[in-house]
Amino acid sequence: MPASGSSASTPRTATPTYGADERLKANSTDERVPYVVQKYGGTSVGKSLDSITGIVESYLASHRVVVVCSARSTETKALGTTNLLLQASREALQPASARPTASGYQTPLYPKRVGSGYFSQSMMSSLSSLKDDGRSASPSPFQPSGSARANTGDSGTDTPSEWTNGSNETFEAGFNATVDTIRRGHLAAARNALNRGPLRDELEAEIEHDCEALRAFLNAANIIDEISPRSQDSIIGTGERLACKIVAAALRDRGIDSELVVLDNIVDQSMTSALDATLTSSGDQGVSQLGQAFYDELSRRLGIRLRECGHRVPVVTGFFGPVPGSLLAQIGRGYTDLCAALCAVGVQAGELQVWKEVDGIFSADPRKVHGARLVPSITPDEAAELTYYGSEVIHPFTMEQVIRAKIPIRIKNVENPKGSGTIILPESDLTASVDGLDRLPTAVTIKDQILVLNIHSNRKTISHGFLARIFGTLDRAGVVVDLISTSEVHVSMALQDFGNARRLERLVKDLEKIGEITISRDMAILSLVGRNMRNAIGSASLMFSALARAQVNLEMISQGASEINISCVIENKDARKALNVIHDSCLSHRPVGVRSGDGRVKALTRASVNPAVLNVEYAVRGELSMKAEDLSHRLQGGDKSLPFDKVLYANIGNPQERELKQQPLTYWRQVAALVEYPELMAHPMAAQLFPADAIAKAGQLVQEFGSVGAYTTSKGSLPIRKRVAQFIEKRDGFPADAEQIILTGGATPGVAMIMDLALCPGDGVLIPIPQYPLYTATLSHLQAMPVPYHLDEKRGWALDLASLKKAIARARTNPSLRQLKALVVINPGNPTGSCLSEGDMREIVQLCYDESLLLLADEVYQNNVYDPERRPFVSFKKVVRSMPEPVANGVELVSFHSISKGVSGECGRRGGYIECVNLDPEVDALLVKMASITICAPVQGQIGVDLLVSAPPPGAPSHKTFAKESAAIHEGMKARSKLMAARLNSLEGVECQPAEGAMYLFPSLQLPPKAVEAAHKANKEADTFYALALLDATGICAVAGSGFGQEDGTYHLRVTTLCPDAEEMMSRIEGFHKEFMAEYA
Structure with missing residues (x-):
């Protein structure tokens, strides 16, 4: 059983296992495939069902998936299904005088026979009998398969049509209205999740059945005026049952063979009888644990x-x-997490x-601390402390179950x-990865709604008697103490505020028999948590000094015996300020005194550098590129073994790289040489060596610059910027202003400068998927959030406007997002x-106006359009200016161009x-300040921009x-692209959309399951595994599609179309691909 957890962190392939119906994707039945x-929590089930089905599908090829669901929630937990069910329970027991009535309200449906209770599963007809369903070969997800059927607890409960009505007299409507709310919400969810058809009809019938059974059960409770703890559990279980039926049906509708697994009777009488001896001493409220x-x-x-589900995905x-003593009393509302753990x-x-x-898990609440960062790994002790002191991580008892079994927990x-999430590793597995590192504290958290009880002894009793009486009183009152500070005659305790005045009055009255009582309300517990604080010197001093400088008063201080938590009580009004102060002072800098292995304090370690850098990934210069450089060095050193x-x-698009052999444009190099060495222009042989227009252009530039070794203004040479403006005006037909143009050291620094100016930590930027990794790398560095929108591969990677709008809607509901700020195209x-x-393009511009988004237009390939007659390049500047007002002057646009691409x-x-375009003048001024930090762009690069926008005109000596x-x-680039796309499409399992421009192809790969399994064992993405094998066998360095982003469950490869001998390159790829597919067939 793996302990590192990496094996399940990301989906591996698009080649799933298929069930009995080969049209349905399913779990593998191979025992070697890991589970x-x-x-999935209630809010995810309620709002992200499409994402859930996609995630499940993406894992099927590499794992056997088990899905566990909570009851649905939507906007707020208060309106979630579980809370509504608890509300219905209370309403069923309200006195008749307190219940609203509804004359003529239909009496709830009653089953003719109760069987094992209202919660027994309705057994509906198999989908195999539904002749018009295209996937009729698989049974309904609502029926268990094979031997599992005997264990579901089904007792033949009738379908809703077999139920009968009672009398039509006036009926109390309180819980009925709540049941109707639950029913309507789940029916609406079913209709949103599934298209019309037999499967949706069956799902709706299941929802109706369960809701009417709930109504009947509550009516019975109303008649006898009692709901036992066991009955309360049964009522609450309706929420999970309804949610799982919707999820199971949604998976089935997506083509995934699923099976609903209801656990109502997993705990039977034989089990409880055998385990009576395992009940421990009474816990809260006298319930034996x-x-x-x-x-x-x-x-x-x-x-x-x-395991009885076989190939079907259990939901x-x-x-x-x-369970004995009631599930709620034994476990509380976290029972779904515990179920998943078990x-x-x-x-x-x-x-x-x-x-x-x-x-x-973040280093602080990102809604309150803008610099909060994702914590990649954490120990169970740290997670438990964070959960106890206010962060919703996972219940310690739930963690204990899986950590005892050496199973890691990943929160995603x-x-x-595609995000890596946070992994909770067993302590022994994490020790090796962090010991010896200067590791910062893990997180800071706040627990609010705290009151502090101070007790001062009113008599000279010995301390253990004083403390014993206090703890005895608290135990009888069922009060849990969060923090405590004691002396011989004084105790301070931080408690969760009761919200119940009478209960607090009773507690204070009892404690006043022991000593004098004072109470401080509106307090909060601030906790700094970190495993490494055990060995750090001065952590407490750093924390409390920072709070003192911020004038945050401390009511109490406490440090746990484990030494991984330092807590204090502060006034609630200071909570947000204190969070930010501690995060900045303790989690953004290495604490004083943390030492490396030789005992010496090091200035820089992996743990003390800017943590944002650790998350930066740049695929085109990543693992494959570094390995290619190593192989190249071996060849240069005479290695004949390759x-x-x-x-x-x-x-990478690097046309003049040695082996790609693209020759530079003669005119460019002539001008560059003359500008670099102006004395050549005065040489007697100059007119014979250089054309007159090249000499004239070089002379003009030298006159403007003085020397290429001198700085220009930070925005770049004004004469060149004016010529850029003329180029843009000629291209677009709209005026351009040289003052709105900044010359940069390529497009990359321009992108970084704009994003650095525009984005705060937590801001979101919409980026296309797939995308150039520059954008995600820059966002990681700035601690901003990529918000992906997917292009449509089947339509030649066309814009999918629906996907873009859906991405915006989802981003708006993400609590981690500070502001949706920009859109990249x-x-x-x-x-x-x-x-x-x-x-x-017009749709994008309008959307940016409607959503107040900064439009970032990467147009560096504008000179690489293969068929300008059919699809000419149109700039976003032209589109913006051609829109009607107020859009034309309302959309904020920054566009990028470069000398690296095109034909240059x-x-x-x-x-x-x-x-x-259309930026606020104050922002323009700030952008100039950002440019000034770099002093200026390289002058030879500025000269290149001038040559890019002012080519030799017809009639000039250099024009022909x-x-x-x-x-x-x-x-040549166009022909190679066409040839390579055709040859790639001829390969088994490869599909390549033809390119309309730029200098790349992005074929999709369908790889054999054995290849995927081999990639899994090597801890690689399947496309990375393929690309590494391609490099080892052929010397061709490509980039795995996973570095650019791709739809879950798909894999790609990016290759440039720059190799002059495309025939040789494709022959190498074809030979390798055939051998690879045969090896893993």
């Missing part, structure tokens, strides 16, 4: 039940019970995943499934080679420009050569 248990033996037996039974109700133990899962609406975001004689760099596309239509390919000279060379480069 992953995925627990179940011992660990009970949960061990329960996990064993769960494992048996889940498990998080409610299991009823399922993970039962099937010996590789990982338990808890899917939430946030990316994982249902709306960001199966190739040169490395072909198809990973890459046109022509990298890595896709697609070109946007003008209609799509001058990547190493580092030249480019940005144009700003320039035009011939440019056309040859452009046509």
